[in-house]
Amino acid sequence: xxxxxxxxxxxxxxxxxxxxxxxxxxxxxxxxxxxxxxxxxxxxxxxxxxxxxxxxxxxxxxxxxxxxxxxxxxxxxxxxxxxxxxxxxxxxxxxxxxxxxxxxxxxxxxxxxxxxxxxxxxxxxxxxxxxxxxxxxxxxxxxxxxxxxxxxxxxxxxxxxxxxxxxxxxxxxxxxxxxxxxxxxxxxxxxxxxxxxxxxxxxxxxxxxxxxxxxxxxxxxxxxxxxx
Amino acid sequence: xxxxxxxxxxxxxxxxxxxxxxxxxxxxxxxxxxxxxxxxxxxxxxxxxxxxxxxxxxxxxxxxxxxxxxxxxxxxxxxxxxxxxxxxxxxxxxxxxxxxxxxxxxxxxxxxxxxxxxxxxxxxxxxxxxxxxxxxxxxxxxxxxxxxxxxxxxxxxxxxxxxxxxxxxxxxxxxxxxxxxxxxxxxxxxxxxxxxxxxxxxxxxxxxxxxxxxxxxxxxxxxxxxxxxxxxxxxxxxxxxxxxxxxxxxxxxxxxxxxxxxxxxxxxxxxxxxxxxxxxxxxxxxxxxxxxxxxxxxxxxxxxxxxxxxxxxxxxxxxxxxxxxxxxxxxxxxxxxxxxxxxxxxxxxxxxxxxxxxxxxxxxxxxxxxxxxxxxxxxxxxxxxxxxxxxxxxxxxxxxxxxxxxxxxxxxxxxxxxxxxxxxxxxxxxxxxxxxxxxxxxxxxxxxxxxxxxxxxxxxxxxxxxxxxxxxxxxxxxxxxxxxxxxxxxxxxxxxxxxxxxxxxxxxxxxxxxxxxxxxxxxxxxxxxxxxxxxxxxxxxxxxxxxx
Numbered sequence: 001x002x003x004x005x006x007x008x009x010x011x012x013x014x015x016x017x018x019x020x021x022x023x024x025x026x027x028x029x030x031x032x033x034x035x036x037x038x039x040x041x042x043x044x045x046x047x048x049x050x051x052x053x054x055x056x057x058x059x060x061x062x063x064x065x066x067x068x069x070x071x072x073x074x075x076x077x078x079x080x081x082x083x084x085x086x087x088x089x090x091x092x093x094x095x096x097x098x099x100x101x102x103x104x105x106x107x108x109x110x111x112x113x114x115x116x117x118x119x120x121x122x123x124x125x126x127x128x129x130x131x132x133x134x135x136x137x138x139x140x141x142x143x144x145x146x147x148x149x150x151x152x153x154x155x156x157x158x159x160x161x162x163x164x165x166x167x168x169x170x171x172x173x174x175x176x177x178x179x180x181x182x183x184x185x186x187x188x189x190x191x192x193x194x195x196x197x198x199x200x201x202x203x204x205x206x207x208x209x210x211x212x213x214x215x216x217x218x219x220x221x222x223x224x225x226x227x228x
Numbered sequence: 229x230x231x232x233x234x235x236x237x238x239x240x241x242x243x244x245x246x247x248x249x250x251x252x253x254x255x256x257x258x259x260x261x262x263x264x265x266x267x268x269x270x271x272x273x274x275x276x277x278x279x280x281x282x283x284x285x286x287x288x289x290x291x292x293x294x295x296x297x298x299x300x301x302x303x304x305x306x307x308x309x310x311x312x313x314x315x316x317x318x319x320x321x322x323x324x325x326x327x328x329x330x331x332x333x334x335x336x337x338x339x340x341x342x343x344x345x346x347x348x349x350x351x352x353x354x355x356x357x358x359x360x361x362x363x364x365x366x367x368x369x370x371x372x373x374x375x376x377x378x379x380x381x382x383x384x385x386x387x388x389x390x391x392x393x394x395x396x397x398x399x400x401x402x403x404x405x406x407x408x409x410x411x412x413x414x415x416x417x418x419x420x421x422x423x424x425x426x427x428x429x430x431x432x433x434x435x436x437x438x439x440x441x442x443x444x445x446x447x448x449x450x451x452x453x454x455x456x457x458x459x460x461x462x463x464x465x466x467x468x469x470x471x472x473x474x475x476x477x478x479x480x481x482x483x484x485x486x487x488x489x490x491x492x493x494x495x496x497x498x499x500x501x502x503x504x505x506x507x508x509x510x511x512x513x514x515x516x517x518x519x520x521x522x523x524x525x526x527x528x529x530x531x532x533x534x535x536x537x538x539x540x541x542x543x544x545x546x547x548x549x550x551x552x553x554x555x556x557x558x559x560x561x562x563x564x565x566x567x568x569x570x571x572x573x574x575x576x577x578x579x580x581x582x583x584x585x586x587x588x589x590x591x592x593x594x595x596x597x598x599x600x601x602x603x604x605x606x607x608x609x610x611x612x613x614x615x616x617x618x619x620x621x622x623x624x625x626x627x628x629x630x631x632x633x634x635x636x637x638x639x640x641x642x643x644x645x646x647x648x649x650x651x652x653x654x655x656x657x658x659x660x661x662x663x664x665x666x667x668x669x670x671x672x673x674x675x676x677x678x679x680x681x682x683x684x685x686x687x688x689x690x691x692x693x694x695x696x697x698x699x700x701x702x703x704x705x706x707x708x709x710x711x712x713x714x715x716x717x718x719x720x721x722x723x724x725x726x727x728x729x730x731x732x733x734x735x736x737x738x739x740x741x742x743x744x745x746x747x748x749x750x751x752x753x754x755x756x757x758x759x760x761x762x763x764x765x766x767x768x769x770x771x772x773x774x775x776x
Contacts, residue, residue: 004737008744015748023755129410130729136740143751213765220766 005135006126012139013118017111020146024103029096031104038090038108043116045086049079073184080180087149087156098223102157106150113149114142137197144205151212152179158218163225168218175211182207269375269728273333274455276358276367277677278418278719281503281576286359288367291418291721293331297409297728299383306330306365309411311383313337314369315347319357329365333411333726335380336456338372340612352604355452359607368413368726369453369609379728382407410729418719423680425499425707427511428693430474430700431523432481432492439490439528439554441632442590444508445470446500446534446581447674447692451609454675454722460613461597462606463500464669466533469625470494471695472662476629476655478699486654488636490528494700496692499676501534501606503716504577508584510707516588528554530592531632532581535606536624537617537666538597540564544579545593546571546586554635555591561631567599595628613670622662629655665695677718 021027021035057076090105118138126135158164158172178185186207190200278287295309300321303310309331317325317334325332337343343351358367370376431440445466449459458464474494481487497507515524541564548568549555559566571583578584579601585592597620598605605611633639633655672688679688684704696702709715 005740008737008740011741011748012744016751019748019752019755023752024758128729129731131732131736132730216762216765217769220762220769224766224770 035108038105039112042112106153110146110149148208154215273368273726280717285362291415421718425507428496430702434491442530444495449674450502454677457675460670462535465537474699530585532594537621
């Protein structure tokens, strides 16, 4: 039963990634190696971030009073700008059209995140005889993360374009600047409205799709412009 | 179009997915953590006692289980673990559990003092019923905790049972929403404990070696659960009284001028009524059946102290005291009612401690606040210390000390005031010391399973030996159980860790699979529809038809 449950979770995590890769058309570009490259960049970026965090920030576990230091958390989230830089390099390394660039790096990036941060928890936890909804939730979160990374990658790509319509530039910049603080914002909303874990997931999904749709709209306009 | 989509679906399985998974999955499965102990709850639990007395098995005979938790009303087979509050389970329910033998996990009351008198009586009766016969299934006791309260509530209100739900939809909803619990105790199989009971004795020598007064008590506690047997009344009170009497009389006997005629022998034994006063029996054999037996040569009488921390003392005898004898004299001075009960050797257990001495033709009696040896208060885990008991204990020690002193010095009641104050002064009970020892002894689990199996110089035995040796020279005799035909056998384990896993029924996973498949199909179609959606979306955003 429990291995079966693990299979369930695995299917929930793996299938959407696989389908996104197979049916979005990027597989025709034979860019699996590029996906792996983007994943490698993700890991490298995380290592750099960890080095930064470990060097310049106090260890939050050793704080005894357990107070939630908002300023410190914001500072820590700022380090996540490195993610955008990493995504930028990943985008640059992928040849081809804009949407192929964006999807390849987003899928590679998000897959690496799943492998590095979620698979261990899933592997250790889900096959146990103890049932907990959080494994299923974590798998669903991985799906949301894919959409979110696709949105971020699209924004980075838009920003890197010199032919970006002037009217859009501030919006892209704003969205990019907000990107690192999104998890914080989501958690703040959840804390204020005292949402359950599932509602938080729903908020994340809504937020990610809103950002992704905005990015898609700008992408559509830009590609229209290029085509003309 | 449908055909294409079907092809697309097949693509997933045709691609590289199956081949590398064929290699990867077995590796993952081999690498998988063998014992993923990530239980949400972990508790210390105490096993019901297990012992053989004269080769008759008592108590619970097994220790490990891995079963589904159920409440008192919803369990049905031996493959369940019944979880209940100790005060909720009735004797009939318990009998049914014993006959069908599911595992049993009983949660102790949150606070003993909050129990009503009826509840206390009920629990004591239940304990008696539980210990009468052996139980084949494991029985564990757990201390109350808020987590247990949640689990109990969940078990009482869940309807995972397949036959109870009305419609199929309802059943399905229940499987998704309800929590099941898998309860696991991994313990070694019950093993014989190496039990070495001891007897401590120390003598205050009187003026003439002629007569000896023996004051004896056992200091173990009998209870259903060895780790929880605190035994404040039975028999921490008796042991404390022996210590205090030793202190009082050692002061008197230290100066030659006020030394009494008879010698006083203080005896503390580590095995009491639950194991048929085995230590006393062995000790008597050792003292009487050797050629140079001098210790018990001329015993005036034996005074046993058992459960003396409530009002109204009784003197239990197996032979009515003869007028003019020492026993009669003491009884008159104690001024307590005499309860006469003949020794019945056919019984499995002797009724009172003094019967061990009476069998060896000594004048012996037991001083106890209990009316009868059958009172369940002697064998309960509810026997915990209280301020009130302590007060009675101090008072009873005072009364006993006075009676003993008046017997030893052969004083009559007509003493003048000056004598009375002297008397009070000499026989004053040190309340602080009594309190200290009473609280210490009743805070320690003192079942024979524990005190006869640990090292003799540590724990309760060691502490009592040190305390008694401040007043008298203490000899510690260690007894052994017969190897071929053991008088009694005690078994471990006594405490274990219990894991409670929250689980879902197997059907739940099937339902989850269905849900995931539905979700994935949705994602699949969403991705298939994406180009169309993008076209429309782009039109909507730019206001122009898509060109490429």
